[in-house]
Amino acid sequence: MKSAVETLNPTRVRLTVEVPFEELKDSLDAAYKKINQQVTVKGFRKGKIPARVIDQRFGRGAVLEEAVNDALPKFYTAAVNEAEINPLGQPEVDITELKDGETLNFTAEVDIRPVIEIPDYSGIEVTVDAIEVSDEDVEKAVQELRERFATTTPVERAAEDADVVTIDLEAKVDGEVLEDGVAEGVSYTIGSGELLDGIDDAVKGLEAGGEATFTSQLKGGSAEGKDAEVTVKVTAVAKRELPELDDDFAQLASEFDTLEELKADSLKRLTNMKQYDQATQAQERVLEELLKITEVPIPEKLLEDEINTRTHNLEHHQLGQMGIDLAKYLEIQGKTEEEFKAETEEAAVKGIKTQFVLDELVNKEKLNVNQEELTEHLMRRAASSGMSPDQFAQAVVEGNQVPMLVGEVARGKALALVVESVKVVDTNGETVDLDDEDETETTEAAAETAEAVTGETEVEEKGEKSGA
Incomplete structure (x- = not known):
């Protein structure tokens, strides 16, 4: 088999493949066997019809068509591996020449994952909200707890x-x-x-x-x-x-003996929440800056599919559960259809760019996901879905979604790595050190941040390992 690759643009290639006819032998044998099981010819037992009789009765063309359909994925995959490309989605295949006993020639156009150069991002600087917890915040938290015991x-x-x-x-x-x-x-x-x-x-x-x-x-x-x-x-x-705010209330509503201990714990919890929000804000803003300085070509077909997927999920899942259609949703939001389409395209582009860039960082930095990180991510995803960890894990395995979860964690690690390398300051001008955060927590938060941007996006590479 001979193959050549032609770059049509940064995100699309055309493969030209020439297959000697003898390489179709296995597929031809399989075609005759399949047809043998499907037809009957008087005077021959089922499955024992000679090839020449099948050619006479049903036509050599039918056999060739069956054989080519069987063989194309194998030859396409071999051409993809030889060209060392990363195809996205299904190819558009065109058989350019088929000569019985001589040759099979075909072309396959397919979107590919673009080559991305990650620029030096160490100069990125972002500003985040300062961590400030006031006495009023603590009083409000205690009051909300008090309301629950009314x-x-x-x-x-x-x-x-x-x-x-x-x-x-x-x-x-x-x-x-x-x-x-x-x-x-x-x-x-x-x-x-x-x-x-x-x-x-x-x-x-x-x-x-x-x-x-x-x-x-x-x-x-x-x-x-x-x-x-x-x-x-x-x-x-x-x-x-409402119960009186005293030590008795603290003992009723918590594990603490005094109201002061309860307030101190509320202060600690609120501070931790602010720290988490600050880290998330830093990740979001660093990701924004990274996308700004990184050039990422977007495959047209992939973008079209992503826009269609996001629109379909909104219409048939989110809005369907609310009992309204897209027209009603746009009326409530005060948006025109054109504005909705523009926003959906913008979100789709950002989702694809985010996945491409973070995936490239994963490869560049050789980031791996260990079992502990995957389990932690699975537990969090299960909690957010309302399923038990066992139920969620079973659904993931049955749906062949383990690679997707691994990808989410890996992209989280890539984003966390970038955030650690840039300068983050708060609104008071103080440098924010995110290295003190728990590494697993940081990775998981970064995975959630990246996931929020990519949304339904899950760029699928096809053809390299599993066929076209």
């Missing part, structure tokens, strides 16, 4: 601010009760802002059995965004009581 006591009086009321709701649009506009026994804390605009004023002053009607714009459901006439009936009123 108790309610039924009262026979009109509802007031902070009371918990049990209500029935009925929403009408254009005089018609909505199918999903009726709810009974809803528990609502007055002033929480968790339901409809205007409901607080409607229920305040009502005792059990009282009802009121008000107009509000619906926040969800089949008539989302429309003004509805809402009737609310109060069926019960309860007074909400």
Whole structure:
């Protein structure tokens, strides 16, 4: 077999392949065997029909077509390996010449992973938010914990601010009760802002059995965004009581003996959260700067597929679960279709560039993923998916997605490596040292950052090992 490669552009090549006819022998034998099992000829046992009879009865062309279809992936893969290219997606194959007994010639055009030169990134400098936890932040955290331990006591009086009321709701649009506009026994804390605009004023002053009607714009459901006439009936009123902020509360709500110890722990937790947010912010901004200084050609077909995938997933998964279509979504977002397409393309380009650049860094720095890192990533992915680690691991194995997870961790390590090499300062002008962070935590955070950018992007290389 002879092959040659022609570069059409930085992301696409054409392979020209010439195959001597004798190299089709195995595929021809397989074609005759397959046809033998599918047809019957009077006077011959099934599977024992001579090749010359098959040629006479069904045509040599049918055999050749079957043989070529069987052989093409093998010859294409051999040409890819000989050319030492990294194909993306499926090739466009064109048989240019097929002479029975002489030769098979074909061309294959395919997108390839572009050659990327990673520039010197040591001069990158980014600014992140300073870590500042105020007394008010600590008080708010303790107050939120206190709210979780609130108790309610039924009262026979009109509802007031902070009371918990049990209500029935009925929403009408254009005089018609909505199918999903009726709810009974809803528990609502007055002033929480968790339901409809205007409901607080409607229920305040009502005792059990009282009802009121008000107009509000619906926040969800089949008539989302429309003004509805809402009737609310109060069926019960309860007074909400918060525990005293003292040592007894600390012992009730935590493992600490005193309120001061509880506050000190809240300060520590808030600081750790701010540190994590700061590290994530640094990773995001460093990645932005790295993409700016790195030239990355984008394969057209890959970009088209990525845009289609993102649009399909939005329409049929995210919006489908919300019960709205793309037109409604754009109306809610206040975007035109053109703006949506432009934003989707921009996100797709960024996702592809991120994967290409970080993958190149993985190769350049010879970064490997160990079992501990993969297990940690799997545990986090399982938690975010709502599945148990065992269930998630089984789904990953069954879906052949282990290489995808390995790639995510490796890209996280690549991004973490870049962040360690650049200058990060906070808004107070202080240098931020991210080396003190736990290495596994840093890698995992970087993997999440890269994953957030790449989204659904998972550039797939085909043909090199598994055939076309």
